[in-house]
Amino acid sequence: MTVYIGAEHIISPLGNSAEENFTNACEGKSGIRLVKNGNFKQDSDLYLAKFDEGVNLDAIVNECFNSLHIDKSVLTSNKTKIIFSSTKGYLSDGIEHALVDVINKFILSEQLSNTPILISSACISGVVAIAKAGELIKANFYDNVIVIGIDFLSDFVVYGFEALYALSKEVCKPFDKDRIGINLGEACSAVVLSKNEPIFNEPPLEFVSGSSSNDANHISGPSRTGEGLYRSIQKTLSSGNISKSDIGYISAHGTATKYNDTMEAIAFNRHGLENVKLNSLKGYFGHTLGAAGVVEVSMAMQQLRHQKVLQSLGYANSGDDENLNIITTTEPHQFNAFLKTASGFGGGNASIVIKKT
Amino acid sequence: MNYITTYCRITSNSISVNDCKTESNTTDLSSNLLEVYKNEALKYPKFHKMDLLAKAAFVGSELILKENTALGNYKDDEIALLFSNSESSEHSDSKFETSYKNNNPSPSQFVYTLPNILLGEIAIKNKWFGENIFLVSPTFDAGEIKQQIELMLMNSSKACFCGWVNVSDSNVDVFLFTIEQNQTEGIELTEINLITLYNK
Numbered sequence: 001m002t003v004y005i006g007a008e009h010i011i012s013p014l015g016n017s018a019e020e021n022f023t024n025a026c027e028g029k030s031g032i033r034l035v036k037n038g039n040f041k042q043d044s045d046l047y048l049a050k051f052d053e054g055v056n057l058d059a060i061v062n063e064c065f066n067s068l069h070i071d072k073s074v075l076t077s078n079k080t081k082i083i084f085s086s087t088k089g090y091l092s093d094g095i096e097h098a099l100v101d102v103i104n105k106f107i108l109s110e111q112l113s114n115t116p117i118l119i120s121s122a123c124i125s126g127v128v129a130i131a132k133a134g135e136l137i138k139a140n141f142y143d144n145v146i147v148i149g150i151d152f153l154s155d156f157v158v159y160g161f162e163a164l165y166a167l168s169k170e171v172c173k174p175f176d177k178d179r180i181g182i183n184l185g186e187a188c189s190a191v192v193l194s195k196n197e198p199i200f201n202e203p204p205l206e207f208v209s210g211s212s213s214n215d216a217n218h219i220s221g222p223s224r225t226g227e228g229l230y231r232s233i234q235k236t237l238s239s240g241n242i243s244k245s246d247i248g249y250i251s252a253h254g255t256a257t258k259y260n261d262t263m264e265a266i267a268f269n270r271h272g273l274e275n276v277k278l279n280s281l282k283g284y285f286g287h288t289l290g291a292a293g294v295v296e297v298s299m300a301m302q303q304l305r306h307q308k309v310l311q312s313l314g315y316a317n318s319g320d321d322e323n324l325n326i327i328t329t330t331e332p333h334q335f336n337a338f339l340k341t342a343s344g345f346g347g348g349n350a351s352i353v354i355k356k357t
Numbered sequence: 358m359n360y361i362t363t364y365c366r367i368t369s370n371s372i373s374v375n376d377c378k379t380e381s382n383t384t385d386l387s388s389n390l391l392e393v394y395k396n397e398a399l400k401y402p403k404f405h406k407m408d409l410l411a412k413a414a415f416v417g418s419e420l421i422l423k424e425n426t427a428l429g430n431y432k433d434d435e436i437a438l439l440f441s442n443s444e445s446s447e448h449s450d451s452k453f454e455t456s457y458k459n460n461n462p463s464p465s466q467f468v469y470t471l472p473n474i475l476l477g478e479i480a481i482k483n484k485w486f487g488e489n490i491f492l493v494s495p496t497f498d499a500g501e502i503k504q505q506i507e508l509m510l511m512n513s514s515k516a517c518f519c520g521w522v523n524v525s526d527s528n529v530d531v532f533l534f535t536i537e538q539n540q541t542e543g544i545e546l547t548e549i550n551l552i553t554l555y556n557k
Contacts, residue, residue, distance in 0.1 A: 040462060087471060089445075095454060099445040099493045117501060118493040120445060121473040128490060135508045156450070159457045160467035211513065213434065214480035214489050220468045231434060231486055235513055345468065346477035348489055 003137045005130075005193045005354060006204030007069045008298035011060055012187035012285055013049045017067075022302035025284050025310050026330050032171055032183050032286050039167075040159045047171050049185030049286035050153055057092070057152050060188045061102070062109055064148060069201040070192055078113035079143035082106075083133055084150065085125035086118060086290035091154045102150065114142075123253070123344025124212065125149070126189075126293020131210025131236075131352050133193045144194040149294030153186045157289070164220075166257055172287075174254035174280035174312060175261050175326050177319025182255050185286025189294040191301070203357070205301055208337070209240025210352035220345050222259045226267030228349035229341060233271055236339070236351040247276055247353070248335020249309055251300040252324075253342045254280020255287055256314065260343065265322035273339075279327045283313025293342050293350070300338050301354060309333045359510060359536050360543030363425040364554050365417045367531035374420045376557070386529050390416045397423070401482060408449040408469035409524045411478045414440065417520065417533040418479050425535060428516065434486040437514035438476045439505055441492035444523045446472045475522070488514055497521050497532070499551040506536050506546065521555070 008018045014031035015021035031049040038046035051057070065075065065082075074080050084106075089099035097104070103116050119129045126149040133145035161167050161184060168181035192200070193207055213235065215228035223229075237244065250273060252264050261280075268274055281296050288295055303309050311330045318326070337355035342348075365374045369384040372393060381389045390412045394404055399419050407415060422428055428436065449469040456463040468474065473491035480489065488509055494501060506517045517536040523529070532555050536546055544550050 040457065091450075095447055095450045098447075098450075100443050100495055103493075103495060115494075115498070115501075119490060120471070120493050121476070121489065121491050122471045132490070132505075132508070135512060136504075139508055139511055141504055141508075155457070156454060156470075159462045160453060160464075160470065163457075163462040163464040163467055165464075212488050212490070213486055214438070214477065216433075216480040216484045216486050218481070219474050219477040228486060239512065345471055346473040346475075346489070347480055348473060348477070 001138055001195060003134050003193055003195060003207040004197050004200065004204035005191055005207040006200040006202060007192040008301045009064055009068055010187060010189040010295055010298050011064055012295065013051050014284055018298050018302050022299060030284050030313060031185065040162050046167065047183045048153060049183060051186060061106060061148060061150055064188045064190050065110065068190060068192060071199040074144050074199050076111045076113060077144065081114050081136060081142045081145045082116035083129045083145060083147045084116055084118040085129040085147065085294060086150050087120055087122060087125060088151060088154065088157060091156055092152065120290065121348050122346050123289055123292060124342040124348040124350040125290040127340060127342040127350040127352055128212050130191060130293065130297055131212065131350060134207040134210055137193055137195050143196060144192065144199065146190060146192050147294055148190045149291035150188045151186060151289040151291045153184055158184060168256060171314060172256035172282055173314035174256040174282050175324065176315045177317045179256040179258060179261060179319065181257055183286040185288040187285060187288040187291045187295050189291055189298050191294060191298055205304060206355050206357045208242060208353040208355055209236050211235035211239065212348060212350040215347035215349065217347055219347060222263035222343060226263045226270060228347060229264060229267035229343055230270050232349045232351045233267065233341065236353055240353050242337065242353050244272060246337050247273065247339045249303065249338040250276050250278040251296050251338060251340045252278050252280050254282055256282055262320050265320045265324050268324060269322040274323050275325050277309055277327050277333060278324050279310055279312035297340050300340055304338055304356065307332060307334055359506065359538055359546040360540040361546055361550060362535050362537045362540055362543040363421045364534040365421050366557065367413055367417055369529040374424050386413065386524060407478060410446060410448055410522055411475040413524050413531045414475040414520055414522050415478055417531055418518065421533055421535060428535065431516055433484055435515040436485050437488040437509040437517045438479060439490050439509065439517050440476060440520040440522060441494055441502065442472065442521060442523045443493065443495055444525055445493050446470050448524050497555055499548040503546060503548055503551060510538055
């Protein structure tokens, strides 16, 4: 069975549709901006990919859902499942029910046939959600799955990452030798998977396979050997019957912390994928946590559709012993399939492959 | 066929494994978990660093592994972890929020403000490299859980280690169970059987 994926949508500080985000990224624009005295002690500037004041966060999810470029009957169909991915949900309304209210509010505001589920597996949530969506369709449990990733900035999350000394004082530099940490971001993004090609207003791509694997190493530190990421890529390639030479582009996780990016470089090298063109999109969106996987898959789909790969913003010089083919200029590139990976707290790693139909 | 092969229920004052129940005279979950940790000689110093959510899941998982030693025969990536709850990491979220409102944001508490951290704790303890997923849902949803288990077992996993874990002061509700394929003993995996065990 072919599982189609399309109708990608992104609402982020960089743009209000996948196309707009992609066009702006092609022009070298970034959603990350300086927030004066944004840190905990309010004495130091922070770089965040933050929506303008006045943006109604509660309305964004519904806006994203209702503007998907698909046959609208799919939204209410009893053959359709919705999977959210988020780490903190509506935390700005208070801690209690912050995450489960993503589901509760959505049920009240939309006509749905099935109760949505929400995956909260830290930074890999979005990639896991898309992998699960593909599996649900292949297993014939549903005909269509809509994956919606959301996470919004909050003092809670900013102060937490600051306490971990994980925030960069400048715009982040994934995979660069001078990288010193992450910029946080917020976004809402969606993709639609279906076994029915005609539901898509524009021609879809094909979801091939996906998987997740734990590092079994540390709850907040990356594995030194990249074992979990290595194993997830292995499972994804073998279950999708994809050979490494089919992969024309890698959308890496690339948070711009020292140890994460090194871990990824090790895992890609262990697979012999070091010559495949690769970028991190964190320089455009910051790290949008539970939304990141969906945002970055949507952007990778745009790159595949346009046969054009984006500069890995913030990268200039390699800082790792393990080499990677990091994209330094946004440029045309002919390719048929990409690999998307994510790694995160809790030792989670996930990967998926998407190709042209 | 898929079978429920072991199950464990933890409330604020009782812990049972496969219906063998131990009751405590306090309803302090933290001290009751510590009591089990000592009595069962679990000897895992990282336990003391865990938040309450991870401690409850960890103690339950250790009791299940003692009861069902055959789980040790699976390869290191054949056991999937599937946990869910309705409260996410709220217990640790409020502790971290208090810490930064008191001008001292605690990095060690922040790390536990993600519900899937407990999956990492169990994976690290057992050196399990398998599939992991954490779901948040309004209530214990047996149909959804059964479907997710079936997906995992259709793909690369041979067994599922599952749990429903809420640990707030007003709602200690922990239910752990294992699902294995092609067993001759156990309770058939059905929605009704899951609900019956959950309500026991």
